[in-house]
Amino acid sequence: MTTVAAPAVTAAPATGRRPSAARSRVTVNVVMVAMILYFLLPFWWLVVAATKDNDALFSTAALWFHSPGAFLINLQELFTYNDGEYLRWMGNTAVYAGVSGVGATAVATLAGYAFAKYRFPGRNLLFSSLLGAIMVPATALAIPTYLLLSKVALTNTMWAVILPQLLNPFGVYLVRVYVQESLPDELLEAARMDGAGELRVLWSVALPTLKPALVTVLLFSMVGTWNNFFLPLVMLNNDKLYPLTVGLQSWYEGAMIQSGANALFTLVIAGSLVAILPLIVTFLLLQRYWRGGLTVGSLK
Amino acid sequence: MSLLRQQGSTAMAPPSVTPAKGLRTPMAGRRPGGLSASTRHKGMGLLLVSPFLLLFLAFLVAPLAYAFWLSLRTSTLVGGDHFSWFANYQQTFTDPQFLSGVRRVAVFGVVQIPLMLGLALLGALIIDEVSSKLAKVFRMTLFMPYAVPAVIGALMWGFLYSPTFGPVNSISNSLGLGKVDLLGHGLMLTSLGNIVTWQWTGYNMIVLYAALQGLPREVYEAAKLDGAGQLQTALRIKIPMISSALVLTLMFTLIGTLQFFTEPRVLEKTASSVITPDYTPNLYAYNLAFQYSEFNYSAAISFSLGAVVFIGSYFFLFATRKRSGLK
Numbered sequence: 001m002t003t004v005a006a007p008a009v010t011a012a013p014a015t016g017r018r019p020s021a022a023r024s025r026v027t028v029n030v031v032m033v034a035m036i037l038y039f040l041l042p043f044w045w046l047v048v049a050a051t052k053d054n055d056a057l058f059s060t061a062a063l064w065f066h067s068p069g070a071f072l073i074n075l076q077e078l079f080t081y082n083d084g085e086y087l088r089w090m091g092n093t094a095v096y097a098g099v100s101g102v103g104a105t106a107v108a109t110l111a112g113y114a115f116a117k118y119r120f121p122g123r124n125l126l127f128s129s130l131l132g133a134i135m136v137p138a139t140a141l142a143i144p145t146y147l148l149l150s151k152v153a154l155t156n157t158m159w160a161v162i163l164p165q166l167l168n169p170f171g172v173y174l175v176r177v178y179v180q181e182s183l184p185d186e187l188l189e190a191a192r193m194d195g196a197g198e199l200r201v202l203w204s205v206a207l208p209t210l211k212p213a214l215v216t217v218l219l220f221s222m223v224g225t226w227n228n229f230f231l232p233l234v235m236l237n238n239d240k241l242y243p244l245t246v247g248l249q250s251w252y253e254g255a256m257i258q259s260g261a262n263a264l265f266t267l268v269i270a271g272s273l274v275a276i277l278p279l280i281v282t283f284l285l286l287q288r289y290w291r292g293g294l295t296v297g298s299l300k
Numbered sequence: 301m302s303l304l305r306q307q308g309s310t311a312m313a314p315p316s317v318t319p320a321k322g323l324r325t326p327m328a329g330r331r332p333g334g335l336s337a338s339t340r341h342k343g344m345g346l347l348l349v350s351p352f353l354l355l356f357l358a359f360l361v362a363p364l365a366y367a368f369w370l371s372l373r374t375s376t377l378v379g380g381d382h383f384s385w386f387a388n389y390q391q392t393f394t395d396p397q398f399l400s401g402v403r404r405v406a407v408f409g410v411v412q413i414p415l416m417l418g419l420a421l422l423g424a425l426i427i428d429e430v431s432s433k434l435a436k437v438f439r440m441t442l443f444m445p446y447a448v449p450a451v452i453g454a455l456m457w458g459f460l461y462s463p464t465f466g467p468v469n470s471i472s473n474s475l476g477l478g479k480v481d482l483l484g485h486g487l488m489l490t491s492l493g494n495i496v497t498w499q500w501t502g503y504n505m506i507v508l509y510a511a512l513q514g515l516p517r518e519v520y521e522a523a524k525l526d527g528a529g530q531l532q533t534a535l536r537i538k539i540p541m542i543s544s545a546l547v548l549t550l551m552f553t554l555i556g557t558l559q560f561f562t563e564p565r566v567l568e569k570t571a572s573s574v575i576t577p578d579y580t581p582n583l584y585a586y587n588l589a590f591q592y593s594e595f596n597y598s599a600a601i602s603f604s605l606g607a608v609v610f611i612g613s614y615f616f617l618f619a620t621r622k623r624s625g626l627k
Binding site: 024028029031032033035036038039040041042043045046049057058059061062063106107108110111113114115117118119120121123126129130132133135136137138139140141143144145147148163164166167169172198202223226227229230233234244245246248249252253256257268269272275276279280282283284287 | 364430434
């Protein structure tokens with residue numbers, strides 16, 4: 001795809017001579033446009049396909065509109081199919097993402113703050129195992145976690161999806177770094193001098209300062225949960241508890257088994273579009289917080 | 301991959317740009333004199349950290365310990381459940397199905413990772429240098445797939461690849477090139493690689509871009525005065541100076557690749573003769589547990605995989621310590 005053109009961008013030395021500078025500018029722009037087109041292609045296809053009925057999906061050009069009116073029919077079908085199970089999945093996803101996200105952020109804030117501002121026995125050991133935990137692959141944990149939760153009859157419940165995702169070692173790390181860099185001891189000490197208790201200091205002095213970091217942790221853990229597939233796939237076999245990812249995949253499997261002779265394909269497509277819209281909107285609106293999370297390590 | 305990458309690929313923790321800080325932080329609190337509050341409130345620290353500690357024990361330490369214990373046992377209809385020590389591991393590392401999955405993921409990684417990170421680095425160098433409107437659109441568009449669940453990414457590409465109504469085939473047909481079976485034996489791995497590249501290039505680009513933005517501008521000015529062109533500045537100054545971010549993105553990508561699961565799982569039904577139950581090690585572990593109820597063996601595979609990733613990343617970080625500028 002675009003890789004062929006790639007080396008060209010750096011190949012034009014900017015010696016300041018006009019023609020070569022202009023040429024390199026053009027090359028860079030061409031590379032950017034080519035990459036934009038490639039990365040937009042699936043989104044474009046999804047929007048186009050969501051406006052087609054099942055027949056048009058199979059018989060008309062894949063990348064251009066055919067019967068835009070079908071979009072509303074598809075949506076209606078999407079929200080009512082099988083007693084509106086899509087809406088239920090959407091609700092489930094919101095619950096999983098909301099509860100896990102808020103919970104994980106709260107836990108990470110307390111722990112990150114404690115690591116940064118208190119000394120307690122086992123602190124260094126725990127912090128180094130936390131750094132190690134970031135590297136333990138989540139998928140290696142899912143199956144044993146499933147087996148353990150099944151012993152306490154928690155599998156196939158919402159808790160099975162929520163509880164494991166409350167653990168967010170990276171969030172703790174992020175909060176710790178942020179506290180160390182933006183919350184001077186003197187500030188806390190001053191509040192204590194004024195007679196504030198430890199919890200009061202945390203609540204009214206530390207938390208307001210930490211807000212940007214908390215939003216970042218919240219965003220990352222909510223989106224992580226929203227997008228998670230493996231954990232709910234392992235934990236749940238009751239389709240009433242599915243999140244969108246597992247639900248859409250089950251529709252897709254159903255469509256495949258019936259080899260496309262039914263309306264499930266249009267549902268999968270419309271469902272995918274509706275599922276990613278809130279994410280992309282949040283994403284564009286909260287860009288600076290995303291970048292906050294990605295750059296935290298390099299804060300000065 | 302998401303696995304990673306993301307959990308599956310998706311929930312994977314984003315890397316911080318300079319691991320140096322992380323490794324140094326445990327010491328940072330040890331300022332002489334700065335401990336007043338900390339020493340007075342030992343109990344408070346423990347209290348605040350306890351919810352995290354509980355979760356850490358319940359959902360990290362316990363599953364790992366349990367997986368290890370399970371992996372040391374064998375359960376058969378005839379022989380019952382008994383300790384078999386490392387028999388499952390012996391089986392794992394001689395199991396042709398497991399090994400072929402490992403080989404496949406290795407081939408995949410060797411090709412896909414350099415391609416994706418190269419593209420991400422190129423993009424990062426561009427947006428670091430160019431500040432036009434187009435560059436802004438470029439940055440946002442490339443980052444957008446990161447917001448898409450890996451399942452949906454794989455579904456969309458699965459449709460685009462489809463021999464019956466995907467555009468790729470109609471284009472090659474109209475060009476007279478005939479049918480291209482993107483979901484057949486020959487091209488499946490390439491098609492999967494394309495999905496992963498689409499999903500993760502922008503994320504890696506932003507991480508590298510953030511590192512580039514953190515570099516002191518004076519260095520470029522000096523290089524410019526010395527007559528270095530943009531190419532030379534990029535190759536000799538920028539890339540070496542962000543090597544720690546490059547190392548980190550490489551490590552997190554490797555972790556994600558080893559867990560490769562979501563994309564092959566989604567395309568499994570579309571191309572069941574190509575994506576066999578042992579297509580990747582993780583898919584194999586999943587199918588052993590949930591299709592064949594071989595929990596002990598599955599645990600051995602999961603545990604081996606986890607151990608390889610864990611030990612591998614520690615060694616990787618250690619080996620690249622000098623290069624990545626960790627002090």
